[in-house]
Amino acid sequence: MATNTTLDFEKPIVELEQKIAEMRSLADALDIQPQIEELEAQVEILRANVYRELTRWQRVQIARHPDRPYTLDYLTHCFDDFIELHGDRAYRDDPAIVGGLATLDGSPVIVIGHQKGRDTKSNLRRNFGMPNPEGYRKAYRLLSMAEKFGIPVMCFLDTPGAYPGLEAEERGQAEAIARNLFLMAQLKTPIIITVIGEGASGGALGIGVGDRILMLENAWYSVIAPESCSSILWRSWEYKEQAAEALKLTAPDLQSVGVIDRIVNEPVGGAHRSPVAMFNTLRAVLTEELKDLSAVPIESLVHNRREKFYAMGVWAG
Amino acid sequence: MAWFLRKSKNINESSTHREMPDGLWTKCTECSTIIYRKELEEHAFTCPKCDHHFRIGSNKYVDVLLDKGSFNEMDADVRSADPLKFVDTRPYTARLKEAYSRTSLPDAVTTGMGTLNGRSVAFGCMNFGFIGGSMGSVVGEKFVRAGRRAIETSSPFIFISASGGARMQEAALSLMQLAKTSAILTELADARLPYISIVTDPTTGGVSASFAMLGDVIIAEPKALIGFAGPRVIEQTIRKKLPEGFQRSEFLLEHGFVDRIVHRKELRQELSAIIELLMGGRR
Numbered sequence: 051m052a053t054n055t056t057l058d059f060e061k062p063i064v065e066l067e068q069k070i071a072e073m074r075s076l077a078d079a080l081d082i083q084p085q086i087e088e089l090e091a092q093v094e095i096l097r098a099n100v101y102r103e104l105t106r107w108q109r110v111q112i113a114r115h116p117d118r119p120y121t122l123d124y125l126t127h128c129f130d131d132f133i134e135l136h137g138d139r140a141y142r143d144d145p146a147i148v149g150g151l152a153t154l155d156g157s158p159v160i161v162i163g164h165q166k167g168r169d170t171k172s173n174l175r176r177n178f179g180m181p182n183p184e185g186y187r188k189a190y191r192l193l194s195m196a197e198k199f200g201i202p203v204m205c206f207l208d209t210p211g212a213y214p215g216l217e218a219e220e221r222g223q224a225e226a227i228a229r230n231l232f233l234m235a236q237l238k239t240p241i242i243i244t245v246i247g248e249g250a251s252g253g254a255l256g257i258g259v260g261d262r263i264l265m266l267e268n269a270w271y272s273v274i275a276p277e278s279c280s281s282i283l284w285r286s287w288e289y290k291e292q293a294a295e296a297l298k299l300t301a302p303d304l305q306s307v308g309v310i311d312r313i314v315n316e317p318v319g320g321a322h323r324s325p326v327a328m329f330n331t332l333r334a335v336l337t338e339e340l341k342d343l344s345a346v347p348i349e350s351l352v353h354n355r356r357e358k359f360y361a362m363g364v365w366a367g
Numbered sequence: 368m369a370w371f372l373r374k375s376k377n378i379n380e381s382s383t384h385r386e387m388p389d390g391l392w393t394k395c396t397e398c399s400t401i402i403y404r405k406e407l408e409e410h411a412f413t414c415p416k417c418d419h420h421f422r423i424g425s426n427k428y429v430d431v432l433l434d435k436g437s438f439n440e441m442d443a444d445v446r447s448a449d450p451l452k453f454v455d456t457r458p459y460t461a462r463l464k465e466a467y468s469r470t471s472l473p474d475a476v477t478t479g480m481g482t483l484n485g486r487s488v489a490f491g492c493m494n495f496g497f498i499g500g501s502m503g504s505v506v507g508e509k510f511v512r513a514g515r516r517a518i519e520t521s522s523p524f525i526f527i528s529a530s531g532g533a534r535m536q537e538a539a540l541s542l543m544q545l546a547k548t549s550a551i552l553t554e555l556a557d558a559r560l561p562y563i564s565i566v567t568d569p570t571t572g573g574v575s576a577s578f579a580m581l582g583d584v585i586i587a588e589p590k591a592l593i594g595f596a597g598p599r600v601i602e603q604t605i606r607k608k609l610p611e612g613f614q615r616s617e618f619l620l621e622h623g624f625v626d627r628i629v630h631r632k633e634l635r636q637e638l639s640a641i642i643e644l645l646m647g648g649r650r
Contacts, residue, residue: 212576212595212596213604214595214596214600214601214604215596215601215604215605216601216605216607216609216613218595218596219594219595219596219601219613219614220622221622222580222622222623222624223576223594223595223596224575224576224579224580224593224594224595224624225580225624227545227576227577227595228545228549228575228576228577228578228579228580228581229580229581231545231546231549231550231576231577232549232552232553232581234546235546235549235550235553236550236553236557251533251542251573252533252542252545252572252573252576252577252595255542255543255545255546256576258546259546259549259550271539271542272538272539272542273533273534273535273537273538273539273541273542273573274533274535274538279455279535282535283455283456283535284455284456289455292455293455296451296453296454296455296538297451297535297538297539298451298538298539299538299539303539304539307450307451307539307540309539309540309543355550356550356551356553356554359543359546359547359550360511360547360550360551362504362507362540362543362544362546362547363503363504363505363507363508363537363540363543363544363547364448364450364504364537364540365445365446365447365448365504365505365508366445366446366447366448367444367445367446
């Protein structure tokens with residue numbers, strides 16, 4: 051499953067790891083165990099240093115890493131008894147958004163998330179995680195069901211954007227997203243959002259209104275992808291690094307302007323380096339957040355949620 | 368080889384993107400008819416010959432729709448800050464400065480209270496001429512305040528959209544305005560007050576994916592471009608030319624996403640009739 055993709059800034063780490071592997075293969079013949087251990091310690095320091103000083107563009111690359119856990123990985127590892135539910139009851143099932151029932155620490159929840167594919171075939175099926183209107187309408191149906199049965203909702207954001215296609219426009223992409231925002235702003239059940247990878251624009255926000263907004267350490271969330279921002283404002287695709295810096299799209303950036311509530315730490319080297327550790331961390335965080343929200347009366351919950359979004363924005367006067 | 372090609376962009380490129388200029392005579396961009404200013408005003412800034420709807424801003428919509436002298440602008444002091452210190456090829460602050468001096472408008476939206484055939488209404492109208500009518504924190508905040516005022520005064524809320532979408536220079540904060548504006552509409556709905564969305568040319572991106580598509584009644588002006596993704600982005604994605612009339616008002620009406628297409632000259636009477644009918648059921 052792992053593609054062993056190496057990002058540019060990871061190359062020194064990988065080279066060192068290869069050297070250690072070579073030395074290991076010789077270790078039976080030579081007495082170099084102490085040297086190996088020293089190098090291993092060096093690798094960890096190097097990795098920690100590289101990952102401490104990531105640029106915004108580097109984080110975007112980690113968020114898009116092909117080995118990074120996707121929604122279904124979290125749904126099957128952080129939750130128990132996941133039962134997937136399909137379809138919008140109007141047009142078709144959109145595999146770019148998945149959802150269903152599950153339990154978290156024994157309590158029922160409704161889970162919804164964008165879903166990317168791992169290889170060409172599954173990416174074609176899942177449209178690279180870019181939903182069509184029926185994806186948002188499937189989410190609408192599941193959200194309504196959550197309210198009806200008083201079950202909390204957990205959404206996982208990971209999309210390069212809502213699909214900009216001809217049929218998507220014909221079937222009302224804008225209306226589908228707008229209606230979800232309207233529903234989520236008043237849904238009478240707790241909603242926890244987690245940005246797990248890419249949070250691109252209205253396509254992400256279309257399942258992203260909630261009481262608590264969490265974001266994995268290396269995820270990104272903004273109004274537009276850095277490449278598209280570059281092409282519009284710089285009139286060239288070449289300024290993606292500058293665009294990523296200007297957009298301030300990382301978890302710490304967004305926490306400082308009040309767009310997200312909490313950063314969920316990833317294992318050093320990113321979620322894909324140690325998925326099990328990532329699942330355990332997120333399960334614990336979600337359980338804790340859900341416990342807090344479950345104590346809030348529904349009327350205050352909806353009131354607080356609206357107030358939370360009214361407070362977003364910075365203006366003078 | 369390419370010595371005969373123009374190196375710089377077409378010099379007239381930006382003129383179609385802006386709102387119509389003020390002048391004694393105006394040439395229709397569709398049928399090239401020369402129209403005298405007074406005649407243009409009498410036709411609510413549409414071409415008397417071909418019915419082309421010129422892009423107009425909030426000042427002219429106030430004249431076209433509300434009772435004369437009834438509009439009381441509010442929150443004009445809410446101004447864009449530059450929370451992210453955004454710089455692309457130019458600083459955001461420089462773009463704002465230019466937009467202020469070119470348009471004399473407070474931002475991409477003007478809001479306030481007015482009357483329509485004597486009925487008090489909360490009113491908002493976007494200005495496409497101000498940084499492409501883009502929605503940042505100011506548009507979101509003024510929309511919410513106008514919505515609140517509708518609730519406080521038990522008035523219907525009329526909002527005219529014209530926007531390229533969320534404002535990139537405020538990044539994620541702009542994106543959150545989609546949720547913020549949708550949230551106040553849920554309160555308006557709880558108060559059972561009509562929200563009438565009027566969609567004009569062009570309305571795309573984050574504005575269409577939030578309040579523009581959430582009207583109890585959605586009215587489009589003829590031939591307005593309305594969609595989520597812009598036509599160029601779609602053409603790049605599907606690598607095909609889009610069919611004629613794609614994403615225009617008539618296309619949306621056919622696909623069930625707007626209630627009516629109304630000529631700007633009839634907009635005032637239609638709006639008034641719809642609001643009176645909706646408010647007539649209140650007990």
